[in-house]
Amino acid sequence: MTEVSDLEAKHASKMAKKKAARDKIMAGKSGEKGLIIVHTGPGKGKSSSGFGMILRCIAHEMPCAVVQFIKGAWDTGERRLIETHFSDLCQFHAMGEGFTWETQDRARDIAAAQAGWAKAKELILNPEIRFVLLDEINIALRYDYLDIAEVVRFLVEEKPPLTHVVLTGRNAKDELIEIADLVTEMTLVKHPFRSGIKGQKGVEF
Incomplete structure (x- = not known):
């Protein structure tokens, strides 16, 4: 019994020190800022993380928006959920027509991307919208x-100070990473696609 009590006391003391150190750090963090967030890398989870943030915004009744640049042609679970149940809080704009190897038309791909960017700027500048996800930009x-x-110029010079913008997709440009406040690189360790398993409902879309 004494041995257990000693372990509990040591644990409590260690956690108390950690809490004191954490409280000291948090005391110096008081500002708020609209963040530029980049999710990139070869691993899965870039869009999934972005949509997780969108659901947080919805839960906080915080107006938000999604612009999909490539996967706009797909029927995804997140799109169904948002358009069916949360369209009052989250605008959803599917602007892409599929991956470039599917369209096989560069001029068409450029036109779709330009239209998506025009819509993205409009949403980011809207004072009522606090969070914008630019999926696969x-x-x-x-x-x-x-x-x-x-x-980069628009995000640095024109984005409202308290508006968050998330940009997802592989191979994020260095210029974008440089201006971002938060950058996460998803690392691929293992993926079922390499074992011959196609994308699964609820996991991939």
Whole structure:
């Protein structure tokens, strides 16, 4: 019994020290800022994380919006859920027509990306919207369907101070990473696709 009590006392003391250190750190954090957030890397979870944030916004009754740049042609679970149940809080704009190897038409891909970016700017500048997810915009930037300099300039100079913007997709440009407040790179360790398993409902879409 004494041994258990000693372990509990040591644990309590250790946690008390951690809490004191954490409280000290948090005491110096008081500002709020609209963040530029980038989810990139070869691993799964970039869009999923972005939509998780969208659901948080909805739960807080915080007006938000989604612009999908590539996967706009897909019938996804997140799109069904948002459009069916939460369209009053979250605008959903599916602007893409599929991956570039599906359309096989560069001019059409560029036109779709440009239309998506125009809608994105409109939503970001809307004072009623606090959070905007630009899903797979990094792919449009990677293929130069959009001008990275224009995207960076807009985010730095015109984005409202308290509006959050999340940009997802592989191969995020260095210029975007440089201006971002939060960058997460998803690392691929293992994926079922490599074992011959196709995308699953509820996991991939």
